[in-house]
Every structure is written in structure tokens, then in C-alpha cells.
Amino acid sequence: MARNNAFLAGALVVTIAGMTGLSFAAVPLYRAFCAATGYGGTPQIGPAASPGAVARKITVRFNADTNADLPWHFDPVVPKVTLPLGEEQVAYYAARNLSDRPVTGMAVYNVTPEKVGKYFHKTACFCFDEQTLAPGQDMSFPLSFWVDPAIADDPNTADVTTITLSYTFFRAADDAVRNAAVATAGPHIGKLVR
Numbered sequence: 001m002a003r004n005n006a007f008l009a010g011a012l013v014v015t016i017a018g019m020t021g022l023s024f025a026a027v028p029l030y031r032a033f034c035a036a037t038g039y040g041g042t043p044q045i046g047p048a049a050s051p052g053a054v055a056r057k058i059t060v061r062f063n064a065d066t067n068a069d070l071p072w073h074f075d076p077v078v079p080k081v082t083l084p085l086g087e088e089q090v091a092y093y094a095a096r097n098l099s100d101r102p103v104t105g106m107a108v109y110n111v112t113p114e115k116v117g118k119y120f121h122k123t124a125c126f127c128f129d130e131q132t133l134a135p136g137q138d139m140s141f142p143l144s145f146w147v148d149p150a151i152a153d154d155p156n157t158a159d160v161t162t163i164t165l166s167y168t169f170f171r172a173a174d175d176a177v178r179n180a181a182v183a184t185a186g187p188h189i190g191k192l193v194r
Helices: 002-037 114-119 149-153 173-185
Strands: 057-066 072-076 080-084 089-097 103-112 120-124 131-133 138-147 162-171
Touching: 057 072, 057 089, 057 138, 072 162, 080 089, 089 131, 089 162, 103 114, 103 173, 114 120, 114 149, 131 138
Parallel strands: 057 162
Antiparallel strands: 057 080, 072 089, 089 138, 103 131, 103 162, 120 138
8 A cells, every 4th residue: 555655656746747847848849839830920030041032022010019017118110111022121129218227128029910920030139138228228129031932822821911020028027026126125235235
């Protein structure tokens, strides 16, 4: 009986450890799946060179949102561009820190309609990297992208003439915790206490 209980306890520990490991791996695995397949409007990211321009053109609209916890103003520099399929393009977003202290944010993105995600290639992007702006600081964020000419051969995307690239900036988790600690820590914060 004791041997059966020890085996059952060991199996439970292994199962719990495995489930915990899978829960931590779920987000990176989902991101990898979306990046590989374009699922959910996830554009392709990487250094792949554009194949060169073709005659058909497509319009790319730029959208910017800022989470309420991030005291920034964030907008695209131009609202849209029309470019030939396969031509690499550079676009810019601009942000300004509206607070009286440094604030760190991080952007996430998506493209719509979702079915074009596998055709939208970003070769350089500011997303998923923490960006810190000093009080009142303005910053320009470039991104480089191209739309695969294969989009024109896909019957599922024949109706697509406009793609929307949308970014949302959130306050970085460490920054939110750090600023909350600074706000409640008192005047000694950042000073050597003897």
C-alpha cells in the first residue's frame, strides 16, 4: 500500500511539474505558431529581403493605440501609404512622454484582416522591445515592411485592397512596479542611506 501511495505521489508531482512547465511555455509556443503560420493576423518578422516591386499596389493603414496606464501620446507619422506589392517601405510612429518621470513602454502589434498576416513581412520593428522616454521626451519609432506579391495569387485575399497595421503601447510591467515603488517609497529613494 505504501509503495502504491509513493508511486501515485511521484506521478502527481511529475504531472504537476509538467503542467506548470507547459503553462510557462504556452505563450512562446503560441507566438511561434502564429509567426510561422500568420495565424491571427501575425505578420512575418525577420530579415527576409523583399522580392522587388510588382505592378499591383496595396494600401497599408497605420493605427496607434495607447493603454490607459501609459502616459504617452502615440500616433503614426502618416496615416497610410500605398505601395507596390513586394516593395520595401519604411514608416514611422511617434511617441511623447506626457508624465514628469521616465516611463518605459512596450508595443504589441497585429494586422487586419487576419488572413493577410502571412503576406505582411516586417524586416525591422520596435515592437516587443522596451522603450524608455524621459519626461516630455519625443521619440520616433521606425519600422520596415513589405507585402508579399503572393497575396495577389491567393483567392482568399482577392478582395483585400487595404491592410491595417495596428500597434498598442503598454506600460512595461517592471516600469509600472518600479514607478509605484518610487511613488510610495519616500524621499530617500535612490540615495545612499547610512
